[in-house]
Amino acid sequence: MDRYPDEVRAHTALHVVKGAVVRVLGEDAMWTASTYVSGRHGRLTVKFNRKPAPEEIREIERLANQKISEDLKVEVLYLPRDEAEQRFGNVIYDLFPIPAEVRNLYIVVIRDKDGSIWNINACNKRHTETTGPIGGVRLGKPRFRASKQLLELPFDVVDRPG
């Protein structure tokens, strides 16, 4: 578990948690407004229209941990921006823009076991090579900011027991 720094684990967890968020809350939650990582702590903020129920948060956590235990490959592609947009569409982007002068993108793709895309995002940060080394995630209390229609989902990465 000390192969990767905590921040690399927590950052990679953002991608896994985001996939779970979209599965549980639907396409309305597909746009990331901001991300934050410090040590083992992370926070994913998505555009959304309500505060999720506690059961939904538990389901997001369960699904994310399932994908971590499945040790899915974290693939990084380096592509001309036009090509990346043609191949994958706007889904690679977040609400915070990548400057127009950036012509090549690192595209991080986590594929589910059936080959479908669990999460895809243009991201130039460092990631674990598979999801297993993240260990696990524990979600904290969500915060919904109604005036901004933003849902903040804090989490911590934890060591897998055993």
Ligand SMILES: [Zn+2]
């Ligand atoms: Zn990333």
